[in-house]
Amino acid sequence: xxxxxxxxxxxxxxxxxxxxxxxxxxxxxxxxxxxxxxxxxxxxxxxxxxxxxxxxxxxxxxxxxxxxxxxxxxxxxxxxxxxxxxxxxxxxxxxxxxxxxxxxxxxxxxxxxxxxxxxxxxxxxxxxxxxxxxxxxxxxx
Numbered sequence: 001x002x003x004x005x006x007x008x009x010x011x012x013x014x015x016x017x018x019x020x021x022x023x024x025x026x027x028x029x030x031x032x033x034x035x036x037x038x039x040x041x042x043x044x045x046x047x048x049x050x051x052x053x054x055x056x057x058x059x060x061x062x063x064x065x066x067x068x069x070x071x072x073x074x075x076x077x078x079x080x081x082x083x084x085x086x087x088x089x090x091x092x093x094x095x096x097x098x099x100x101x102x103x104x105x106x107x108x109x110x111x112x113x114x115x116x117x118x119x120x121x122x123x124x125x126x127x128x129x130x131x132x133x134x135x136x137x138x139x140x141x
Contacts, residue, residue, distance in 0.1 A: 059085070059129030067129045070109055074102045085126035106132060112139060 068083045075092050077083060083092070089099055103119045106112075106128060112135040122128045 059126055059133050063129040063133050064125060066109065067106065067125050067132065070105045071102055071125060071128075074098065074105050083125065085124065085129065087125050088123055089125075090123070102128070110136060112136060 064085045068087075071077070071087075071089070071092065072079075072081075072083055075089075075094055075098060077092055081092075089102065094102065099122065100119070103114050103122065107114055110132050112132060114131065114135065118131055122131060
């Protein structure tokens with residue numbers, strides 16, 4: 001749990017202590033009733049999506065793992081060959097036709113549709129996984 005404590009006051013007014021606490025699993029930051037009454041500029045807002053910002057920067061590990069499996073299957077990659085998020089399709093010997101087949105396999109596995117311009121931008125497993133996460137969120141939302 002993260003906490004921030006602020007003390008304010010002067011010679012004229014007494015010092016007040018405000019403690020704002022945030023819980024990762026909670027949906028709001030909160031302050032004591034006295035602090036809210038004393039400092040009307042303190043506002044309480046729901047922040048549920050605040051902690052999801054990091055997720056938009058990289059793909060979910062589960063998505064990456066599933067994409068790795070599909071890529072290995074589509075390209076008939078040896079079981080001992082490492083495939084991870086940074087793996088480029090070209091490094092695995094994939095040509096443009098192989099990439100199209102990979103995208104088709106991903107569409108089927110995740111129940112999404114990838115447009116041609118987005119498919120052409122996919123160069124790595126992570127690129128594919130990030131696109132899939134975005135398309136799944138757009139489809140659900």
